[in-house]
Amino acid sequence: MFRFALALLLAASAAQADPGFWRAEWPNTDFDTTSVESWAEIRSGGPPRDGIPALNAPDFHPVADETALSPREPVITLEIAGEVPRAYPIRYLTWHEIVNDTVGGQPVAVTFCPLCNSGITFDRRTAAGVLTFGVSGKLRNSDMIMFDRETESWWQQAIGRAIVGELNGTKLDTLPSWMESWEVFATRNPEGLVMREPTSYPRDYGANPYVRYDSADRPFLYSGENPPHGIAPLARVVRVADRAWPLTRLAEEGRISEAGVTLSWSAGQASALDSAIIGEGRDVGNVRVRDATGADVAHDVLFAFAFHAFWPDGSWMLAAD
Structure with missing residues (x-):
């Protein structure tokens, strides 16, 4: 049944891969200006525009007041110099995917794409002004x-x-942020905010609507090439700029210093997609x-197929030089 439903969705998506079909929903989008080589690359994920509602100006409370999060639950951590560290739980981002926030006067967008396991924080300031993002x-x-x-321009989350x-x-601009467990964040930042x-959306926060997704053989609505070197499409890699380190290698070695950066791994964070x-x-x-100075570097921990696609x-950092 799932395969039949997926086949129908793929067929519908292919039929709708044309700006003429989208203009009614997107009357203010300039479809004549694009870097997309073929409209067939763009597919409907199912929900319509804003069907996954982004969040704006969320509320926070002190770490000590948090009672819902379990120790290994993942959060996206944002630590901006001079500001109180903030944790954005994946239990909320799974259902909303984008949080438009302002930290110390700096407009940011904290984003998470469950289908790519891609969690990235962007500066919302551009030459065109401060932007507010939706799904x-x-x-x-x-x-x-x-x-x-x-402007209703469309943006690719993985590449910003x-x-x-x-x-x-x-x-x-991408800001340094990272996924870690709630316990690790709270222990390091007892005076932090989460x-x-x-309260405006009836969602089953804490539940995973993508059960066993990161154990699947093939990504959802993906028709591109598999990664090279025999790496599984949904294996996690740590991406820094245009380099990718397999998470399995980092977990085995614990610490890797290469290409001007040092990557470290410690146990204790739950997969959000298991x-x-x-x-x-x-x-x-x-x-x-x-x-080399110890400063945090912008990076992403995403699935291997997404790194290969974008x-x-x-460079695949498979072994020590």
Whole structure:
């Protein structure tokens, strides 16, 4: 039944891969300006525009007041110099995918694409002004396409670049942030802040709607090449710029210093895409990436197929030089 439903969705998506079909929903998007080579690359993920509602200006409370999160649950950590560290729980981002926030006067977008396991934080300031992002309901290489409400341009989450519309080609600055367990964040930041549960949406927060997804043989709505070197499509890799380190290698070695960065791994973070309850997922560990000065480096822990799709000429860091 699942395969039949997927086949129908694929057929419908292919039929709808044409701006003429989308203009009614996106009357303000400039479809004549794009870097997408073929509209067939863009597919409907199922929900319509804003069917997955992004969050704006979320509420926070102190670490000491948090009672819902279990120790191994993943959060996206954002530590901006001079500001109180903030944790954005994946239990909320799974259902909302984008959080538009402002930290110390700096507008940020904390994003998570479950289908790519891609968690990235962007600076929302651009030459065109401060942007507010929403979820388009469209996918490209199984990765979320965001849109900005100011120009309704479409943005590829994995690369932080506009791919359709007035702002086509504009690149967002990426801020250092990382996924780690709630316990690790709270222990390091006892005076930190954690995002409160949203109250405006009836969602089963803490539940995983993508049970066993990261054990699947093939990504959802992806028709591209598999990664090279025999790496499984849904194996996790640590991406820094255009380099990818297999998470299995990092977990085995514990610490890797290469290409001007040091990657470290420690046990204790649950996969958000494994068990029905996020906090009960299998252990995928905590990853940090720092430069030679010890400063945190912007990075992502995403699935191997997504790295290969968006960085086809990227470097695979398979073994020590």
